[in-house]
Amino acid sequence: MSDAVEVKTLVIDGRELSARRGQTILEVAQENNIYIPTLCHLEGLSDVGACRMCLVEIKGSNKLLPACLATVFESMEVSTNTERLQKHRRTILELLFAERNHICSVCVANGHCELQALGQEQGLTHVRLPYRNPELTVDASNERFTIDHSRCILCTRCVRACAEIEGVHVWDVMGRGINSIIISDLHEDWGTSSCTRCGKCVQVCPTGALFDKSKIGSDHPKYPDFLPYLNLMREAQ
């Protein structure tokens, strides 16, 4: 009896679905080909609910919940694309574009960038908020890779990939609020840090903040889908 899978039934965007207990709304939606935009979520890494792109509405609650973290409950009714959510998603993208110096046209990730793609998908044609244009550094001390903080959106995928998958935890976040910044080790140069040069952080970075020095122009597609396979193989061992 205790081994039996407990099934919950719920409604997402008018569709009646069933899910296993403990599944997140995002997992159920993805299994059923219902699209919910995400940015900090990446299959194979733990979820932090930081980007707020996957917020959904739950009937009976005024609070918006992140689909990547909220687990399903019996007869919950979820809306994934209401006008209110669209408005918040667009504002969040505007905040990101205005926060640092995102110049798509000269970016190594132009055409392969998740932020750029989300902007287009959510119908963003301009940013109403004033650009902050902070002065940020580029660390090119690593022989293979570069980090350009101007393009970082602080999704912390690199932090999680390094800590959870590679097990080194070179990356972390320093400072707070608008002054937060990604650092290697205890704010040392990337080149002299304890980095193993595995490059996982580069592959999981959604923007052009982390990139491979051997790539030029905008020729930099990223392949973060190795993570679930890697996890699967490790579990099998």
Added chain:
Amino acid sequence: MTESCGKCIPCRAGTAQMYTLLTRICNGSGTMEDLELLEGLCSTVKEASLCGLGQTAPNPVLSTLKYFRNEYIEHIVHKRCPAGVCNLEAPVEVQA
């Protein structure tokens, strides 16, 4: 703004932008569009932030917008601070 931890975007970047817009309005360079923008931004920071800090940070702005909207408009349209708090004597960019 300085209390924000920086984890979620609405609170991290949203409170900083609220501050920028409020400063603009207070020094007399704000526009009616800024006021509208500020209101929309407050609602996103309030509803989309991860924790209680971001969810409550816009409250002072929202309640002053509710009860003292005319003072905001006074700053924007007549470049005047009815409460005599803001320094609006600095030369103001004049719209052509």
Added chain:
Amino acid sequence: MSKLKLATVWLDGCSGCHMSFLDMDERLIELAELVDVVYSPIVDTKEFPDKVDIALVEGAVASVDDEKKIRKIRAHSKLLIAMGDCAITGNVPSMRNPMGPEAILDRAYIENASAQPQIPCVVVPKLLQVVRPIHEFVKVDVFLPGCPPSADTFHIALTALLTGAPLDIPALTRFGA
């Protein structure tokens, strides 16, 4: 029906948007049947005309002169279209914003000057402290992102605007496209 008056303007940009506009090739002839080009870097008019129906503006606002121009354009145009990323986001011209104009002028006219290092102060307009997109100065009606927006984007968007057909810009183009 009289033809609509079209103006195209070049502020702080690379003229790439204008090149892309000209890339419409034979479709420009179609367009010429619907509009008269009354002001543009590619025609001879020196003064922005009084009444313009559609103004296409390329480039960001980077100098006091740009600011004066964009306000005049807005005052004399019915429909103002921000053309390309510089006009919409600041794009490449705005990359100087974190450093400020003095650093840029120093670099260009003092550090790298081989003869008579001096910062030009007459004739050339004074640079603004920060480069900003045009919608921070005036109301913009249509945003056409891209660096540059493709000729197809121009063709579809302008045709839609001239004929009143529905226009879905995010489906056509994006920042950096």
